[in-house]
Amino acid sequence: MSATTPGAKTTVKETGADSYNADNLQVLEGLEAVRKRPGMYIGSTDSRGLMHCLWEIIDNSVDEALGGHGERIEIILHPDHSVEVRDNGRGVPTDIEPRTGWTGVQVVYTKLHAGGKFGGSNYGAAGGLHGVGASVVNALSSRMDVEVDRGGATYAMSFQRGHAGVFDDKSGTPSPDASFTPEPGKATLRKIGKAKRGVTGTRVRYWADPQVFVRDADFQLDKLRDRARQTAFLVPGLEISLSDNRGSEPVAESFKYDGGISEFVEFLAPDQALTDTWRLQGEGAYTETIPVLDEATGHMVSREVDRNMEVDLALRWGGGYDTTLRSFVNIIATPKGGTHQAGFEAGLIKVVRDEVTKNARKLKAGNDKLEKDDVLAGLTAVVTVRIPEPQFEGQTKEVLGTPQARAIVQRTIVNGMKERFSSTKRQDKTETSLLLEKIVTEMKSRIAARAHKETQRRKNALENSSLPAKLVDCRTNEVERSELFIVEGDSALGTAKPARDSEYQALFPIRGKILNVQKASLADMLKNAECANIIQVLGAGSGRSFDLSAARYGKVIIMSDADVDGAHIRTLLLTLFFRYMRPMLEAGRVYAAVPPLHRVVVLNPGKKANETIYTYSEAELQKLLKKLERAGKKYQDPIQRYKGLGEMDEDQLWETTMNPQARLLRRMNLQDAAEAEKVFEVLMGNEVAPRREFIVEGAQHVVPQLIDA
Structure with missing residues (x-):
């Protein structure tokens, strides 16, 4: 058989062993x-x-x-x-x-x-x-x-x-x-x-x-x-x-962007910045043996050639725990990483570990060892290298295989980060200090989650009596059936406790407004008693270590008063779930109870029992009153207006808010996490100006008569 042309593939026709010979070989030429x-x-x-x-x-x-x-x-x-x-x-x-x-x-x-x-x-x-x-x-x-x-x-x-x-x-x-x-x-x-x-x-x-x-x-x-x-x-x-x-x-x-990968990092970042975007650049030379075309003979010959690789990195940490890492070779995305990404991660972890060891006493880090996830938590980074003739694994170019890239990228990130940590500039010192605190806190959170992983299940938690004393738990061990009501204050707890079905409904009271975790650091959140207790009661950890399968309750229902303060408390709780227990929202397991605003007692003549109707908005109340007026029916005046859950008796609370057969629940879905993050940042973040702008723009939509003040 003659030599095949470049790109030709040889295939074999399926035939019996006795008849297999050269005639059965098929040569696909060129693009065939x-x-x-x-x-x-x-x-x-x-x-x-x-x-x-x-x-x-x-x-x-x-x-x-x-x-x-x-x-x-x-x-x-x-x-x-x-x-x-x-x-x-x-x-x-x-x-x-x-x-x-x-x-x-x-x-x-x-x-x-x-x-x-x-x-x-x-x-x-x-x-x-x-x-x-x-x-x-x-x-x-x-x-x-x-x-x-x-x-x-x-x-x-x-x-x-x-x-x-x-x-x-x-x-x-x-x-x-x-x-x-x-x-x-x-x-x-x-x-x-x-x-x-x-x-x-x-x-x-x-x-x-x-x-x-x-x-x-x-x-x-x-x-x-x-x-x-x-x-x-x-x-x-x-x-x-x-x-x-x-x-x-x-x-x-x-x-069109003139800022390059620094702008790319800002675009990709899903959270509030903890550090500025750091730009680190470097290069390295190496040699490799490759086949090249000899112009004199027309054949491929092996020769040793000198190469030069350029490295360009941009990275910043945010207050969240998600990692966004993109790597590229000559603008080709490598979604499965490769030697350049491995070098970046190895160099970054080495520098951070050295810095934590150096400041272990100040950071109260102990003898525990940092892991990759601790360092990468909240990191948004773009890793790019430019290299002649990189070695990819396959035509789809999803993984870089050039071995020399690892050492050159690692050297670039190590030198750049060491320079940043040793900088005497006030801003650099502040940012690196915050970064180390965040990373050590992530490490402690991971270690604590691992240590308590088994005790977070309902049975172990009850046996060890490690749950907060104010939790009023339910009896069932069926997670899918159980419900945790987070109620506002002891007064609401006092009414909800006799109203609930103790077989599958648990109660946990919070004292007023919890910490605004959008502004607070992870360490501050964990120190806050209310936030820590909620995480402990749910039993699935927090942040990166959150394990949805370990959650002790099938539903979490926020039951706050139907007033401005109640709405604020609900928002604060949702912020906590969004930031540190997001899988609960993504799974659709977080709800808000919808208590009624009014109780209308319709007076029936004679011995017929009076009828009780609950309404959930001012518009619904007015519609009901007009309907009663047209029907010639009278109602008890004044109409009861509930300003808090504590104003209901246990029968009313069960009938309107807790009974699965009659209650209204508002499921909190997370259809667009990125957009939700922006809304949470505007409403609950550190920047006042965007919030003021939001309030000013929305002021025209507010009806003063409906404000409960």
Whole structure:
């Protein structure tokens, strides 16, 4: 059998052992291998694979901008399900490639492992490395049109499923269904017009092949928007415009950021800042042995080459406990990490451990050892490296494998953090001190959660009598059935205790308004008796260590008075759950009781018993009174207005607020955590100005007569 061409795959036909010979071997030439096994190149043939194809084309344009050749990229989603990417880079080469005798355009879009990123001087650091991106997309497209502005002219070439040729667009509108005439071998690069002097760039429009991709595969605007925004952050000064013309109302957006990854960190951060965004940069040199093309012989030979890696890091800590860490190699996202991310985490943990050990007495850290989760709690970071010919694990480039990246990134983060911790500037000293306190508190919280993990279950907790004395617990051990009522004050507890069903309803009273945990630190929250007791009663831990499966109650019901103070207490409790027990909200297990505002006794004539009706708003009361008036019925005057739960007797409280068959509960859902975080920060955070603005803007919607003052 003759040698296969580059990119060829050899497969074996299924046949009996006796008849197996060389005739049974099948050679897939060129792009046939891509169409036979598309998942090997793009991961899948659903929307994810469709988007990966688009990333390949976009990344070619981004690589041009990354090298300083262009500052604008346009992405257009057309109504006919095609997509177009335009850039003002140097343009794909249009001259003849000497080894094939084909134009650069035909080589790039039809040959696997062909391109300008194999160790030459064309690209210092690029995302496309294997030379298969554009050709793979072409192979999986029912039509691809390429236009290049270069040398004062505009050139064009078309392809069908990887083969060059000419489409007969009689209607004037390009379509993959148009008649196609293939051009075997060397294809014609058509000159279709003139380009202005100095104008260069590439335009690629393609239609994904329905024979390859599943029927419901489609371009996802949200992911495309996120990717465009992300790339604009990573390449400062690059403008990326996005146009979606598929719907009845076209969508157009543009992204451009000059602050780079520092702005990216601020955009990603989900919580209130504890430190400023710290920018750390460095570089490192190394050597590696790689195969390169010998121009004299035309063969690949192994040579040792010098490399230089640039590292750019941005990080900051917030008051929360979630970790947001994004890593990139030459603007290509590596969601599964790799050697650069491993080096970042190892260096960061080493520096912080050394600093905690150095200040152990001041921080009261003891002899306990910090773990990675303690350090990363509340961290938002972007890790980027630029490196020639990085080694990725597979074409999807989700993991960086270059071993030298670990040491260089680790050295950069260690040096940068040491400089920050040793700084004599007042702001740096304040921020590093707060950071160490937060990290040590996270460590103590984790250790405490681990130590009490078993005792947090209902049975163990009761046996050890470790629950707060004021908890009025229920009898059942069935978590799904049980309910914990958090009630406002002892007066409400006094009424609720005889009113409840002690089989499955537990009561826990709080004294007035708890700590505003949006403003307080984690340490202050844990020191606060009311907050600590609520966490202890629920028995599932807090923050990062919260374990939803360990929660002792199926429902948590906030039962506060129907007045301004009651609303404030409810908000404070919800803030506590949002910040430190968020999985309870996400699971829909937190409720607010809805007690009535009015009790109307309808007087019935004769011996017929009077009827009692409860209303839950002023509008509902007025509607009821008008209805009674029309029916000629009288009611007891004055109407009882409940200002607190303590004003009800036990029967009334059970009937209106605690009886599952008759009560109203408002479930607290968390449909958009990021948006909820912003609202909580405005209403409960440290910044007064946004809250004042909120109050001023909302003042016109307040009805003074309804204010209970």
